Amino acid sequence: xxxxxxxxxxxxxxxxxxxxxxxxxxxxxxxxIDAGALACIVVxxxxxxxxxxxxxxxxxxxxxxxxxxxxxxxxxxxxxCHTHLVYGGQRAHEFALRIAGASYEEIARAGGGILSxxxxxxxxxxxxLLAQALPRLQQLLAEGVCxxxxxxxxGLSLVHExxxxxxxxxxxxxxxVTVRSTFLGAHALPPExxxxxxxxxxxxxxxxxxxxxxxxxxxxxxxxxERIAFSLAETEQVFHAARQLGLPIKLHAEQLxxxxxxxxxxxxxxxxxDHVEHLSAxxxxxxxxxxxxxxxxxxxxxxxxxxxxxxxxxxRAAGVPMAxxxxxxxxxxxxxxxxxxxxxxxxxxxxxxPEALAGITRHAARxxxxxxxxxxIASGRPANxxxxxVQDGAELAYWxxxxxxxxxxxxxxxxx
Ligand SMILES: N=CN[C@@H](CCC(=O)O)C(=O)O
Ligand SMILES: [Zn+2]
Numbered sequence: 001x002x003x004x005x006x007x008x009x010x011x012x013x014x015x016x017x018x019x020x021x022x023x024x025x026x027x028x029x030x031x032x033i034d035a036g037a038l039a040c041i042v043v044x045x046x047x048x049x050x051x052x053x054x055x056x057x058x059x060x061x062x063x064x065x066x067x068x069x070x071x072x073x074x075x076x077x078x079x080x081c082h083t084h085l086v087y088g089g090q091r092a093h094e095f096a097l098r099i100a101g102a103s104y105e106e107i108a109r110a111g112g113g114i115l116s117x118x119x120x121x122x123x124x125x126x127x128x129l130l131a132q133a134l135p136r137l138q139q140l141l142a143e144g145v146c147x148x149x150x151x152x153x154x155g156l157s158l159v160h161e162x163x164x165x166x167x168x169x170x171x172x173x174x175x176x177v178t179v180r181s182t183f184l185g186a187h188a189l190p191p192e193x194x195x196x197x198x199x200x201x202x203x204x205x206x207x208x209x210x211x212x213x214x215x216x217x218x219x220x221x222x223x224x225x226e227r228i229a230f231s232l233a234e235t236e237q238v239f240h241a242a243r244q245l246g247l248p249i250k251l252h253a254e255q256l257x258x259x260x261x262x263x264x265x266x267x268x269x270x271x272x273x274d275h276v277e278h279l280s281a282x283x284x285x286x287x288x289x290x291x292x293x294x295x296x297x298x299x300x301x302x303x304x305x306x307x308x309x310x311x312x313x314x315x316r317a318a319g320v321p322m323a324x325x326x327x328x329x330x331x332x333x334x335x336x337x338x339x340x341x342x343x344x345x346x347x348x349x350x351x352x353x354p355e356a357l358a359g360i361t362r363h364a365a366r367x368x369x370x371x372x373x374x375x376x377i378a379s380g381r382p383a384n385x386x387x388x389x390v391q392d393g394a395e396l397a398y399w400x401x402x403x404x405x406x407x408x409x410x411x412x413x414x415x416x
Contacts, residue, residue, distance in 0.1 A: 007176025046412025077146025077384030089120030153184030324359030
């Protein structure tokens with residue numbers, strides 16, 4: 001599997017990758033490339049050193065080894081910007097309950113849903129969580145993912161949230177992939193705090209978050225703002241705590257109802273608001289003003305057989321960047337294909353193909369604050385790109401359940 005070998009043992013990608021074609025809007029060339037012209041990507045010491053037409057490759061790069069590009073289509077490494085990849089167990093029985101007519105909210109209110117995964121996650125050791133998450137990550141990486149967000153939120157106590165975040169860090173090291181870890185302690189009310197929501201949020205803000213941040217385990221902070229989770233006031237309290245620690249924020253916003261969480265998050269400078277099926281005009285305006293990314297999660301929409309689509313036309317008209325992610329989790333989106341999500345963003349939500357491809361690269365990188373290093377092929381950046389055996393970028397969103405045999409350069413190494 002692609003990440004079972006330590007990154008350092010994989011062959012370096014240094015050299016001239018040619019000939020390749022470059023997907024439009026996914027690169028910044030150092031010399032103008034005519035549409036469809038064969039190009040070259042130069043990697044030196046693990047970084048992209050030059051991009052341009054083969055014909056004008058600077059002599060200084062000619063000494064580098066040559067890698068066969070076979071005319072393949074080059075895109076940046078994919079970015080999966082919203083996952084809950086580390087957890088114990090699975091929830092297939094809830095799938096059966098929903099098919100029989102129960103709703104996600106009803107299952108959650110009856111003590112299932114997120115809380116059933118909390119029980120399974122707490123029961124697992126750190127090594128067990130790692131062993132369960134690793135094959136999931138490997139599947140995503142095999143499809144070209146080069147950066148991924150992993151949230152906590154199935155521990156809901158200091159010791160158990162720490163365990164999830166530590167596994168996220170270990171996965172990044174083990175697989176040589178950029179992992180952004182997001183603290184989602186305010187994902188659900190743990191059973192031992194039933195009826196004491198404010199006390200739990202106080203614990204999250206004054207104890208759990210500062211301790212985990214001090215251990216270097218937190219890159220961003222998220223909240224599930226919803227009628228089955230946390231209120232607007234509780235959400236804002238977590239945002240204040242995050243900002244005091246200088247941590248960026250994100251929000252699970254307007255998934256099942258309009259809580260006006262997106263507007264609140266945007267006012268706090270959120271990197272992203274995610275789900276957003278019930279997003280209001282007010283929320284869109286605030287996101288536009290703040291430059292907040294809308295992260296679309298068609299896997300959850302599909303799995304929960306939702307009928308309310310995110311307001312794509314209004315987001316597009318406002319110029320709010322739209323990212324697309326798997327939302328991999330055992331309840332609402334047990335999905336391990338970002339390309340399938342690009343397909344569904346088109347078919348279910350009405351994104352254009354270029355929008356969907358920007359959604360799993362450039363805009364997804366921005367949703368993680370990684371816009372300067374990921375999501376675009378450009379000189380000076382770490383070498384993260386994929387060479388696809390297709391002629392047309394539309395093929396990436398077109399095939400259903402097919403994993404193209406691609407060449408993957410991740411963190412300057414040939415990973416596949
Ligand atoms: N909506 C909240 N959190 C997850 C689902 C978590 C679960 O059901 O386990 C989501 O993003 O869809
Ligand atoms: Zn989520």
